[in-house]
Amino acid sequence: MKKLINDPRSVVGESVAGFGLAHADLVSVNADPAFITRKDAPVAGKVGLLSGGGSGHEPLHAGFVGRGMLDAAVPGAVFTSPTPDQILPATMAVDSGAGVVHIVKNYTGDVLNFETAGELAEAEGIRVRTVLVNDDVAVEDSLYTAGRRGVAGTLLVEKIAGAAAERGDDLDTVAGIGERVNLNVRTMGVALSACTVPHAGTPSFDLAGDEIEIGIGIHGEPGRHRIAMENADGITDRLLEPVLSDLKIEAGEQVLLFVNGMGGTPLSELYIVYRRAAQVLVDHGAVVARSLVGNYVTALEMQGCSISVLRLNDELTALWDAPVHTAALRWGA
Amino acid sequence: MKKLINDPRSVVGESVAGFGLAHADLVSVNADPAFITRKDAPVAGKVGLLSGGGSGHEPLHAGFVGRGMLDAAVPGAVFTSPTPDQILPATMAVDSGAGVVHIVKNYTGDVLNFETAGELAEAEGIRVRTVLVNDDVAVEDSLYTAGRRGVAGTLLVEKIAGAAAERGDDLDTVAGIGERVNLNVRTMGVALSACTVPHAGTPSFDLAGDEIEIGIGIHGEPGRHRIAMENADGITDRLLEPVLSDLKIEAGEQVLLFVNGMGGTPLSELYIVYRRAAQVLVDHGAVVARSLVGNYVTALEMQGCSISVLRLNDELTALWDAPVHTAALRWGA
Amino acid sequence: MLLDTNWTLKWLTLCAQAMAGHRMELIELDRAIGDSDHGENMDRGFQAVLEKLAEAPPETPGAALKLAAMTLMSKVGGAAGPLYGTAFLRAATALGDATEIDSAAWAAALAAGRDGIVARGKAETGDKTMVDAWTPAVDAARAAVDAGAPDVLTILVAAAEAAEAGAAATDPLVARKGRASYLGERSAGHRDPGAASSALIFRAAVGAAA
Amino acid sequence: MLLDTNWTLKWLTLCAQAMAGHRMELIELDRAIGDSDHGENMDRGFQAVLEKLAEAPPETPGAALKLAAMTLMSKVGGAAGPLYGTAFLRAATALGDATEIDSAAWAAALAAGRDGIVARGKAETGDKTMVDAWTPAVDAARAAVDAGAPDVLTILVAAAEAAEAGAAATDPLVARKGRASYLGERSAGHRDPGAASSALIFRAAVGAAA
């Protein structure tokens, strides 16, 4: 394992500290317990937006703290959900009295820890609403699974709900918009290589030189199945098909197309995937009205990508376009 | 070799096409010969700013085309400088009559191809000034080398010269500011792994599991020397020392600190490096007034990073802060 | 013999040692069907428990387990943190202020712990989770009490053996809860990491009484 | 025998074949001390030359070389593109409108080509570049002419052998120009890719006359 780290146990602390130094104009970092807040938190009268989860997905979530997006991010250990003793003070730090929305990716650990933190916050008199993100079509939502995972679509929920909070929507409205985004986004991912969790020291799975994992999440876990390597267009078609059929995109609908890198794939390759995906969508009759391409919701240095499609309407588009000023996503501000 | 590509020979064309589709609001793409221009080029009365070089360094250069930065980017094959038959029409497409500045990284191939293109453009009546970027302190500038390489500092030259052009500076002034940036920035890089050029199919060099390459460029070439793996703080110190001593940074001076990922290193690790580098600079008495952390000037999926330090003054800081609206760098617009 | 505060402290100490000693093994189990963090999380959590116990030594078994519960809750994270935290908390509550615990009280505390895990995680037996170690352990303890086992050590041994067998029995199962459920059929053929760490915890209880 | 348009076309065709056939070998040489693209670039460039020649077959050796020069310039890129482009252009200029080329004219054209490379790239002999193949080739051709070699094939063979020896002689050198110079001492022990491709070009000239 070769990584630019000092000690597997100090990875998150040092990385968050560096993030705080580099973006001191935007965020404040609380070292212990670890959480990051918007510099000007709590913003008077504004609903607070908080998200968190295991580390290793950077820039998610800390990179999205700032005006028009998150008020707080709570980083756990690598691939480990954060704990209530982090989530609670972060929630308190961003509550202006208007309540706080927790954006939680659907994993057992995240759900349980946020559940406890939410109860504790309510006991402190803070109103908390939770938006559960579960956009991954690789996992069937059935009695036989922990339900669909939250993956790259989380960014879209955070951006759009963040814009709603910024314009002054109340707690239920912000949460409702977050849920609407979640209902209208689907994602599917592929890994060309595994990643190495620092404290584990070995790759998260073993993959032959000519194999890829289809239907992976963002924690280095193996995917739903393994197939022989294919070219970019073939892989793109394979990822996009379940996304479109699950989302039931119809001709004429406007969509946002998000090609997300897993961390170790060059941007140039993401654009090759984007090209094909955009073509397929157009052939499908959809209108690609907005797009995002880059390494945003990652799994350390994993090679691969995910494709997300979000069904837009005028309101969601306007909220997507609204100004955002964070370390990793910025426009109009 | 596992890559999200269709055919090694179509990598650049398809990637640029995808880039054009994803950023149709910002850029126009000319397919053959390949070049990318700002949507509204040529901008009346404005000096044109053009850069280019081999592909594989994305988002450099196409990701920096837009308001406040480049008017055109000219992508060559992977790690291969573009040719005059691309550079010339791109130059013509962005000349509004005010002349065009070519920002050229100092490699024999780039220098020769831009030289020819510049002569041909002059023959067409276009005034061309060239800014040669050579910020890499790993290479000694001596009779016995092709001179220092242009690496991550190129981004800083493009941003700051771009802001000068945008505010209406004339050809010589824009070129002069670009040269001033180049004179005041130094960079040093490290590779933890090699990268694989698509048409070559094998990693660009072989590195044992416990070795790293110090003083690498951005073309997958081996570095100046190979050492045993060290921790992030040790590597950071090793990279920063020659940068600071060559730049002769003195106590009280304001600097911009740029930690650039080579493409395959997670953002979290770049922030660990940033943290140490910022500490060292502060101990040195310097003031880290601006910073940039991310994968901006890459070598495909290489793992590693470079550290650049730019000596600032009020004018350079103001130009750095000026609005920029490109696919990969955006603020104030 | 009755279980007392000393035993409880020794048990938690042996748990911490077991997690440190089996850290890589638990990571490796989680690598196969999860995200490679279980051993690291449990190790970090129980080290923190030891620190907390040293700071303010508790006076009853229940107080010790409550401190452990709160610490696991705030230091482990992931799925295991809240689940183990709840289990220890419910067990602590069941024990109340008692300074000495007999077989029946211990069996009841274990059952309360298991019920806590099920209440939070909603897993059933056979879902390939830590429940598959806890439920056999709880059942074995209860059965031993019902059979009139007078000695608490017998209870601890019965529980440990049942937990170990239960953990081993997760090998062929297809996971239906937790992260391993995403793998579907591919989760079969691997031991559940949480069941494995649970077995270590039950075995440590025996060691503390030896 | 005199060199004519047919020979020139055959030469360029054999160059293209050689680049395609030695593509990986040249990539491998460039991988060791450069950026792994030389074989790919030369292959792409000479394939384009063949296409251009087929589109508008030139009528003189000079015209063929000029078309090759312009195509290499616009399709190869990197350092090799402008350098080979300049070499072929200067050689074409030296040949003028001649339809048949004798030994002396060919030796002079080669010298002009080499001078073009040096003018653009500023490399000296021993800098571990293509110049280390070209200069021995030019010298051998000139020496053969001076020695009165009547047959142009003799000249071509002398040049090819000298170029090959020159390329081989770059192995121990430390590069002082081009990308390999960044490696300093580490560039020693590897053949210069541009010298190797130059040797292939000189060898193809023999094949075209055979």
Ligand SMILES: Nc1ncnc2c1ncn2[C@@H]1O[C@H](COP(=O)(O)OP(=O)(O)O)[C@@H](O)[C@H]1O
């Ligand atoms: N719903 C659940 N009910 C009971 N146990 C569960 C449940 N979900 C997960 N677990 C247990 O948690 C273990 C994983 O813990 P850990 O790796 O620390 O958390 P995470 O899955 O969040 O990375 C599993 O092996 C399983 O025993």
Ligand SMILES: Nc1ncnc2c1ncn2[C@@H]1O[C@H](COP(=O)(O)OP(=O)(O)O)[C@@H](O)[C@H]1O
């Ligand atoms: N200044 C120079 N003079 C002569 N030849 C040079 C010079 N610089 C580079 N070369 C030749 O170019 C070859 C490299 O070509 P190529 O790999 O295509 O370009 P690049 O170095 O731009 O990737 C070297 O092996 C060397 O022979």
Ligand SMILES: [Mg+2]
């Ligand atoms: Mg986890």
Ligand SMILES: [Mg+2]
């Ligand atoms: Mg090259």
Ligand SMILES: [Mg+2]
């Ligand atoms: Mg786990």
Ligand SMILES: [Mg+2]
């Ligand atoms: Mg090369």
